[in-house]
Amino acid sequence: MGYLRELDVLAMGWQEIIRSYPDLLGKAEQLSGRLAAERDKEQAAVYQQLAAGVTTPGLLRVWAWLLEGFWDDNGEAGQPLRLYMEQRLLKWLKRLDKRLKSTDYTDRQSIHALRIQGKKLRYVLQSLEPVLKKRYRRLLPKLKTMQEQLGLICDAYRNVAIIKNLNSGRKNNALQYESGIYIGFMLSRAASLTLAWEKVWPAKAQYQLSMFRNDCS
Helix, strand or coil: CHHHHHHHHHHHHHHHHHHHCHHHHCCCHHHHHHHHHHHHHHHHHHHHHHHCCCCHHHHHHHHHHHHHCCCCCCCCCCCCHHHHHHHHHHHHHHHHHHHHHHCCCCCHHHHHHHHHHHHHHHHHHHHHHHHCCHHHHCHHHHHHHHHHHHHHHHHHHHHHHHHHHHHCCCCCHHHHHHHHHHHHHHHHHHHHHHHHHHHCHHHHHHHHHHHHHHHHC
16 A cells, blocks of 8 residues: 555645645646546555455454464463563664664665664554653654654655656646646755754754663663
8 A cells, every 4th residue: 555655645745835835836736636546546456456355364364363362371471561661672772773873864765764763663652652651652752753854855755756657758738837846845855854864863863862761771
């Protein structure tokens, strides 16, 4: 469903630009229509795959795993869950701190890898939030902000690639005009965010993570 998600993100970004610059774009129906048609086509393809049962074996395995249970026969896990979680979280934080220091913020693949690593940690923290101490919960908004900023950079370049592919071979002046505005907006935002990450965010994020690790140690 990755491409469906990308089209949705692209369409939402385009509607935001239309609302922000009504005098420049008007209704901007050409690109909106092109995106809607592409989404309908992709949605039909995804539905056809799901209806054929491509995900069924995996879902059944997960269901069986849940029914089997997580514990030993005597009901003991061998280690307190909270202690295990804290040890694992500290390891993940150290890895994220290392990635923040080594990432090349001019390379899109490196930015994407950093984003995925931070996203996994954030989702784990969200899942465990009811049983975590306050210091862990305080990290969630920081990880969310980091993920959103890096996501905007990754999405910007991906949106440009999608639009260029959709418009390939199409001689529609209105479509090309609207697409050019969107591409320019995306590239400008990606450039400004990348500059901010290169100069500000890594040091700030590393400091926050270091303080958090010291608090948890």
